[in-house]
Amino acid sequence: MLDRVTTVENAVAGYVRSGQTLMVGGFGRGGVPFTTLHLIANHADKYRDLTLIKNDANEPGIGIDLLLKQGQVKKLIATHIGLNPEFIRQMNDGEVECELIPQGIFAEKIRAGGAGIPAIMTDIGLGTEVAQGKATYELDGKTLLIEPCMRGDVALVCADIADKAGNAWWCGSNRNMCVVMGTACKRVIVEAKQIVETGRLKAEDIHLPSVFVDAVVPAGPLPHRGN
Amino acid sequence: MLDRVTTVENAVAGYVRSGQTLMVGGFGRGGVPFTTLHLIANHADKYRDLTLIKNDANEPGIGIDLLLKQGQVKKLIATHIGLNPEFIRQMNDGEVECELIPQGIFAEKIRAGGAGIPAIMTDIGLGTEVAQGKATYELDGKTLLIEPCMRGDVALVCADIADKAGNAWWCGSNRNMCVVMGTACKRVIVEAKQIVETGRLKAEDIHLPSVFVDAVVPAGPLPHRGN
Amino acid sequence: MAKRELTSAELTLLKRAAREVRHGMVVNLGIGLPQFLPEHLPADTDVTFHSENGFVGMGEGNPEGTPDSDVIDAGGRACRVVPGAAFFDSLTSFAIVRGGNLDLAVLGAFEVSVSGDLANWKIPGKLTPGMGGGMELAQKANHVLVISHHLDKRGRGKLVPQCSLPLTAPACVGTLITERAVFRRVDGRMQLASVHPDFDRESALEGIDADVPSAENLEPWEDKS
Amino acid sequence: MAKRELTSAELTLLKRAAREVRHGMVVNLGIGLPQFLPEHLPADTDVTFHSENGFVGMGEGNPEGTPDSDVIDAGGRACRVVPGAAFFDSLTSFAIVRGGNLDLAVLGAFEVSVSGDLANWKIPGKLTPGMGGGMELAQKANHVLVISHHLDKRGRGKLVPQCSLPLTAPACVGTLITERAVFRRVDGRMQLASVHPDFDRESALEGIDADVPSAENLEPWEDKS
Numbered sequence: 001m002l003d004r005v006t007t008v009e010n011a012v013a014g015y016v017r018s019g020q021t022l023m024v025g026g027f028g029r030g031g032v033p034f035t036t037l038h039l040i041a042n043h044a045d046k047y048r049d050l051t052l053i054k055n056d057a058n059e060p061g062i063g064i065d066l067l068l069k070q071g072q073v074k075k076l077i078a079t080h081i082g083l084n085p086e087f088i089r090q091m092n093d094g095e096v097e098c099e100l101i102p103q104g105i106f107a108e109k110i111r112a113g114g115a116g117i118p119a120i121m122t123d124i125g126l127g128t129e130v131a132q133g134k135a136t137y138e139l140d141g142k143t144l145l146i147e148p149c150m151r152g153d154v155a156l157v158c159a160d161i162a163d164k165a166g167n168a169w170w171c172g173s174n175r176n177m178c179v180v181m182g183t184a185c186k187r188v189i190v191e192a193k194q195i196v197e198t199g200r201l202k203a204e205d206i207h208l209p210s211v212f213v214d215a216v217v218p219a220g221p222l223p224h225r226g227n
Numbered sequence: 228m229l230d231r232v233t234t235v236e237n238a239v240a241g242y243v244r245s246g247q248t249l250m251v252g253g254f255g256r257g258g259v260p261f262t263t264l265h266l267i268a269n270h271a272d273k274y275r276d277l278t279l280i281k282n283d284a285n286e287p288g289i290g291i292d293l294l295l296k297q298g299q300v301k302k303l304i305a306t307h308i309g310l311n312p313e314f315i316r317q318m319n320d321g322e323v324e325c326e327l328i329p330q331g332i333f334a335e336k337i338r339a340g341g342a343g344i345p346a347i348m349t350d351i352g353l354g355t356e357v358a359q360g361k362a363t364y365e366l367d368g369k370t371l372l373i374e375p376c377m378r379g380d381v382a383l384v385c386a387d388i389a390d391k392a393g394n395a396w397w398c399g400s401n402r403n404m405c406v407v408m409g410t411a412c413k414r415v416i417v418e419a420k421q422i423v424e425t426g427r428l429k430a431e432d433i434h435l436p437s438v439f440v441d442a443v444v445p446a447g448p449l450p451h452r453g454n
Numbered sequence: 455m456a457k458r459e460l461t462s463a464e465l466t467l468l469k470r471a472a473r474e475v476r477h478g479m480v481v482n483l484g485i486g487l488p489q490f491l492p493e494h495l496p497a498d499t500d501v502t503f504h505s506e507n508g509f510v511g512m513g514e515g516n517p518e519g520t521p522d523s524d525v526i527d528a529g530g531r532a533c534r535v536v537p538g539a540a541f542f543d544s545l546t547s548f549a550i551v552r553g554g555n556l557d558l559a560v561l562g563a564f565e566v567s568v569s570g571d572l573a574n575w576k577i578p579g580k581l582t583p584g585m586g587g588g589m590e591l592a593q594k595a596n597h598v599l600v601i602s603h604h605l606d607k608r609g610r611g612k613l614v615p616q617c618s619l620p621l622t623a624p625a626c627v628g629t630l631i632t633e634r635a636v637f638r639r640v641d642g643r644m645q646l647a648s649v650h651p652d653f654d655r656e657s658a659l660e661g662i663d664a665d666v667p668s669a670e671n672l673e674p675w676e677d678k679s
Numbered sequence: 680m681a682k683r684e685l686t687s688a689e690l691t692l693l694k695r696a697a698r699e700v701r702h703g704m705v706v707n708l709g710i711g712l713p714q715f716l717p718e719h720l721p722a723d724t725d726v727t728f729h730s731e732n733g734f735v736g737m738g739e740g741n742p743e744g745t746p747d748s749d750v751i752d753a754g755g756r757a758c759r760v761v762p763g764a765a766f767f768d769s770l771t772s773f774a775i776v777r778g779g780n781l782d783l784a785v786l787g788a789f790e791v792s793v794s795g796d797l798a799n800w801k802i803p804g805k806l807t808p809g810m811g812g813g814m815e816l817a818q819k820a821n822h823v824l825v826i827s828h829h830l831d832k833r834g835r836g837k838l839v840p841q842c843s844l845p846l847t848a849p850a851c852v853g854t855l856i857t858e859r860a861v862f863r864r865v866d867g868r869m870q871l872a873s874v875h876p877d878f879d880r881e882s883a884l885e886g887i888d889a890d891v892p893s894a895e896n897l898e899p900w901e902d903k904s
Contacts, residue, residue, distance in 0.1 A: 082583025127624035173507050229500055346783070445666065
């Protein structure tokens, strides 16, 4: 297996560009690639006009909020932004475009992108404003919404353990959107809290296989924990 | 957590009925619920007119071939039946109906059934006889096939380890269609080579969570191994 | 599970709501009041709690945890898991919900209409946090139980002729429980199903500006035992 | 990996096919001749083999194994895995294929048309095993390499004006390698790209009842080294 370990500087410089669509893992703080996001925020001039696909908007001062408040993001596609009142203000003031999608359908649209499924049909959101303006299809007498897949240029996720080849494993509730995002982008950067020799993870227990991964980078200390 | 361990006799008598659609795990021999199938074959008068959804037709004399040769099956939905020349003859002679689906789409249709996705769109099979007679949809100027989901009445799968609550884990290539089938049926019987106390499997490494499972039954010796 | 002092009205409705939870159920608890439900369940009721950020088998809150802990609930609070818990990703989490394996969702509400429509995710111009997993929980749980104070701060009942706020899902609420009454959707219409012994039918319908029929036989509020 | 005596023609085409495999590729090998490819790769070529029944990192055949072993390939033979291998289910296996993460599929063929159509799954009335994962491999691998004897038993070439058998996928074959020649699809049409030193252009096109253009510059058959 290839050794995909590199520095976060190399990985970001190699794959991330202004104008791209980035998928960012995490739900709450678990799975959020804080180290990679911090680097991108530290080069606010270099990485702009980004479209972010992320479950939530993080809390003020951490994670993607660093990019949001510096104006690096033109659009956020998310499911819930309730923990970031500052971003809600940005959204309501029209500073940043925000598209909200029901959480499971958000995950399914990403999965479809990763699995080569151009679109799925769903009844989720029928009879609500989520359905407005969406194409529909009649299947067996039932109206369904057509939800096209989502793909990204680069996925940024944080795993608990990765091997050098890029196989990754998540602890507890940290997995959330990370695995599916790792399947749906041209490039995948796995930030790992622990990096082990290839072959150390049990092959049956790997959550994201290395064939999806382009770079493994060590996670640094959590900036918001002051350590 | 509930204790879902029971005997294969109880599980089959409780859930399996003539006329049902059964999803059966396995690719080659791994994942095939030989003990459960053997019981159903031993009561050929009781379980008839079955529709089976299974990757392949097993080899002659084992697994679902027991049901096929006894006339318990009216239709098999599969991806590859090349290892069972006797069933190919049955199919070509019109004794049993057989529908063949590309393997990944077969898995996706089952996943859609389990995940509450009424249909997916795909380009797999376009320009081949697989596309014949199927509804299509134009998305972004591309023609796609509409593939409705598949659900079943009962899923029969064989896991390597299950805990008493029904959490299940597969070794090596035995997982194949077992997990996804376990999500897509009203009732799920997990035949397990090893049954452990609830809590013994690492929560991150469980392949099929117990909430999908109705019964855990011990796998017996492999009939075709004579042990 | 959650930390704050409950009012006596809240305790009353939580105790009544706990009676709706049956042995063996898979249950999702919305953020807020529903998170206090587990402590009111009888000790011998084996319930599996689903947390939509990625696991089943949610246990108690983890007082030693932080928002950076490896196990948090969908509201971001550190929690524990019980033996037999399983972690998975967001796909499996919502496959459980949409696939019909979630027996009960216990949710809060801004409004519930007499036809069972639910509005609990957005107050245009005021509260716009996003729907999260709420639409799927409301639309796809096998049963949706809404628990809520009977009256809002302006003295209006939760049960309304028609929701004025954006819907979470139409015709989804199976049961609404307040500290005064239980309402159930029967043939597509919410009806009064039980009244707390401290109230009469009239006060059980106080603040509700809609025609709400009563069930032929009201259920007792308390268990017979 | 597989057990049988190879003919010299087969050895020739396998050696040439091995040159198409690049360091770092993820490769799926069809049943039959393609399974002999790994032993012809240079030792320093790091290739990850995908087995569509549910893993990447397939290694050598396992002589101690049986069809009941826990690790079998898609043809049902026991095999080993290399360090870094990952097991998964059929969903992930084909997500890898359809999602664009399979760099190369090496397949056999009944017929390849001059426009790159592939027929390798069905001979109506004679051979009806089902397509298995073949359609997805043919349609979605980033590159499809077909390896085959130059002539069939009746002296006909594999390259035909139009497939007479049911298609596996249209316009999918990128490269066809026989013991006599290499053909590549350029601008939607198969053209002669390389000729084995033992043959001339005429015999490289023997049995092919179609107009097959030659590349402007033919590639050398052997590596320069």
